Each structure stands twice: as C-alpha cells, then as structure tokens.
Amino acid sequence: MTDTVLDVRDLRVEFPTRRGVLTALDGVSLSIRRGEILGVVGESGAGKSMTGMAILGLLEPPGRIAGGEIHLSGDRIDTLSESEMEQVRGRRIGAIFQDPLTSLNPLFRVGDQLIETIRLHTDLTRDQAGQRALGLLREVGIPAPEDRMNSFPHQFSGGMRQRVVIALALCAEPELIVADEPTTALDVSIQAQITALLRQLCTERGTAVMLVTHDMGVIAETADRVAVMYAGRLVETGPVDDVVRRPQHPYTAGLMGSIPGLRSDVEELSMIPGSMPRLDAIPPGCAFNPRCDKAGPRCRREAPRITGEGAACWLAMEGSTA
C-alpha cells in the first residue's frame, strides 16, 4: 500500500504521575490514505486530541509515547528529535485547531504570516511566496484576497480566520493535515463552509486528513472512514456509512442512539448508563464492560483489540462474551 500516508501502529501514550503511571492511549492503530479523510470521534477525555498531538509530536510533558510506531509515508517519525519533528510539522504535516487564534500571530498581517511560513519551508523568493499566499487565500475562499493580505487576524470573523489557518496549514503542501475540532467554535452555517472546504482540498490536492471531532454529524458528512475512541482506546473503525448505520460495538451503538435525530421521532433518547471512567480508574478487560449490557466474563478479564477495521468487542469478534 504505497499510498498510505499515515500509519499508526499500536500507539501507547503514558503520563507518569506521583500516584503512578497513567495510560492515556492504549493500542491505538490507525491509517489514512492519500486523499482520504479519517474521522476520529469520541466524547471528551476519550483520547482523540491526544492521538492527534502524539502524531504531531506535541504531547505535553511529562506525557510520552511509550510504545508503538508512527509512520508518515513510510518514514518513522515518532523517534525523531525535537528539531527534526519541527521540520516535519511545518512541511509534511499541517495542523488546524479549534481556536484559530492559537495558530495566528495577532501582531502580524495575515499576508506576511503566510509569506513567512511559505519562505521558511520552500526556496521561493518573497514575490513568489506572495503570489502563492494570494493563491492560497483565494483557494480557501477569502473574498477579495488582495485586500485581505494586509489585514490583521482580529479584523476577520471566526469563519474567515479558520480559512486563513487552513491556508497557513497548506503553505508547504503537506501530505497530512491534522484538524482538531476545526468547526466546533463556528456557527452551523459557517461549519458547513469549512467542512466543504476540507473535503475539496482533500479531493483536489490528495491531502490525507485526520479530522478529530466530537460531532458525529460532521463526521458522517465529511469523513470517508471513522475511528471511534473510548477511554484512550479504539473501539471501532470502518467506513463511515457502516459505522453510522450498523455500529458493531455496543458503545458506538449507544452513542448513536443518544444523538437526537433531525428526522426520526423518539420520545426518549437511548442512554448509556454511567459515565466514561477516568484514566486512573479504567477497569480491567474491555474498558466499556461496566456500562455494557452485553458484557460477559471474558469482557471483564481480557481486553479486546483491533488493528484494522472492525469493533473491539468480544461479541462482535468472537460471537460470544463467555
């Protein structure tokens, strides 16, 4: 599979604390191909942003990768030094975060920020970089880009700022874009504009996109495949239509049922009893077993795992939880 851009194998992230080592990510395996959008979905604390940060090499110390491998187009990147990783982040992986202001410098004009970033990662002259910056602003749908090159970030609306951040992420034509809740802070009508833009870039440029979000609706309409996370583990991966329509994992099924629909009428939303465990209280076996109405003895003993597509559930994998 030569067109695999991102390949994460059995990733484990740990946080040493005074009270012992917390396992924040355990056995996470993902891959994304050229021109594909992988949605990573889960509730707060499930580890979706942590996965993105680990790939970007931006884990907050004392967090560290304690196991597994991360490959970018065949090159192993989890073992690179800080400065080598900085190169990779600018050139080969672009990042988009929820708050566009974290990626923009409030003191510099938008055009200058783009030109600087382009020149840092390419051999273009200032004029050429200016042309490319203008082209990028146009590509991400900024109206009258010639005029907006001289504007400061605070002169843009939230949606326009996020477009600028996307342009910034595209400066060096990266192979992969990690987008962490890129639409969460935006209004619905603007959300749709940004997800449409991500899809367009993905198709036209062949960029691989990892779209991290808590919003299943955004995933359903934007992603090609989806990975569902729970308590730092992967519970289910597959083509987005299959996972949305025929979830195999009881957690995914419960999650889908708890979302009010735009069409279907139900008086009561389905509820998953209890709440997601904290990192220091993850039960042995399947992390979901105390909340699962299908749990059997094996679920309390042994953790089910997936490395490719499917559901990490004994019932789905073996047909029995005994």
Add this chain to the structure above:
Amino acid sequence: MTRADAILEVDALERRFDVSAPWLNRLLENKPRRVLRAVDGVDFQIERGKTLALVGESGCGKSTIAKLVTGLHPPSDGAIRFHGDRDRVQMIFQDPYASLNPRWRVGRIIAEPLRTLRPETTDAEAEARVAELLGIVGLSPTDAVKYPHAFSGGQRQRISIARALAGEPEFLVCDEPTSALDVSVQAQVLNLMKRLQREFGLTYLFISHDLSVVRHMADEIAVMYLGRIVEMQPTADLFANPLHPYTRMLLDTIPDLERPNRNRSPMRGEVPSPIAPPPGCSFHPRCPLANDRCRTERPSRTEHVMGGRVACFAAEEGRI
C-alpha cells in the same frame, strides 16, 4: 391574538445596547453614538406546559431574550406579560461550571431558591427537600455535602436543575442547557428535562443553536436572525415545511446522521454585524430570493402565510 392559556406573552420586545466608543474618544475623533439592537421587535406567546424553542446562530439575540424574560435586563421597549407567579420563574444556564458557587456545598446551593421562596423553612425541612430533589435528578442524597468541583459537567447540570426545581417553578428559561455536554450526557439531561416537564407541568423557554436538540424538545420553534424572529411554527411543521429562506438554508446545512449528504452546498456569506444591519430584510445579502423590495422594505413580523408565521416577502407574495 392572545392565547387564553398563554403563560407568557411578549410583544414588540426590544433591547438596545449602547456600544459607542467612550465619550472623550467620540468627541476627539468625531464618532457618532452606536447602538446595537440585540432584540429588535420580537413577539411570541408560550402556552402553559409547553416548550417554545428559540434557535439561531451566535449573536442573534437568544440569550438577551432569556435575560429579558427572567428580568436580568430591563427591556428598552415592548412588553413582557407573565400570567403566573413571577417568583416561580427559574433559569438554567449553559455553563455548568460558572453557574454554581464553588465555595458552597451542593445542599446549600440547591436550598437557596427554597429559602427565598419560603423563608420560614426549617433546616430539617430544607435538608429533606434537598435530598428529595437530588433523587429526582438522579443524584444521591449524600451528594448534598460535596462541593461542585467533585462533579462532572453532566452532574453539575443536574444540580442546576435541582436548584431550579427547588424554587417550585412554573416556568423555566433554559439557555443552551446541554451545549457544554457530551452527547451521551446530553441525552441523560434532555430525558430528565422531558420527564420533569411531564411530572410537574413545567413550561420551558428552551434556547439552543442545535436544531436536532430543539426538534426533540420543542412544541413550537422560533427561528431568529439578527435580533428578530423570522419564522415561528409548530415543530413538525417547521421541519416538514420551512417557510423562510433562512430556515430552509439552516435545515440544509445541518449535518444529518440519517441522511448524510457530502455534496450539500453550504450557505453563502456570514451573519452581518448587528451594529449596522443591512437595510430592508436583514437576510437579503444572503438570500437567493431577494428582490428590490427586500433590499429597501422591512418584512413585517406578524404575517401569517401558509399556516406559519413568517417575516419574508417571498413567502408573502408566494414566490417561494
């Protein structure tokens, strides 16, 4: 068109904010006063025991209406008539972290509205009532001695609901009560709110930007744009037959789990500044049906067209 069983009637409600630069700057730079019409001529009624939802994008005036109805802001113009006990109005806020006093134990937080309502309540009575309320919202009576920080977002929102119930409300204003919560926790809170409405005959003014949540909760929906209600219809009708172009576009842009559409065309443009709203119909710069009349004349807010209430010339003229 007053409804006999209306608990709340709002007529031509306006709230303006002065957002001018400071006086000296205005003088030196010769800048005019600037007024923001956060709520610009809004009418609605809510029937006793029912849920009216306000939906719309950020800044359209939803929270301002909540604050006007609960008396946190005085109106600049118009009338709010409450046919009930003014003391029996309670509010639930979006942020379950900011809305609970971190230095008070949960028991004291929940008992506060009760003590306001019935100052003669003894400690023993208050304690028993708090235990009962904690049970009603699915928490444990032993939680009364804990502080808010010991609870998750969803649990805190249950505490907010218990506090609201302690005031024996008839009417609850809920401003984005589940927007800060995960979907599975949101489901727990929404189910709880529906159950309480049935059991205690509560009336809700339910504010949300999430149309699928609103569809689940509301009997009637008012869609807002730039400080005005542009359309108001019973929930099923609004979804089956949206009349205003803005409502139609909103419904079109909402990601749909049951029928995902990868190729939908996003709504063009952005919400204009409320300080200088476009003349005529304020939606006209984004509207595919706008004509010259829309650019100069302001559509009336009380027009009844095709069974719904909608402020749009295209609907009125049958061009839709």
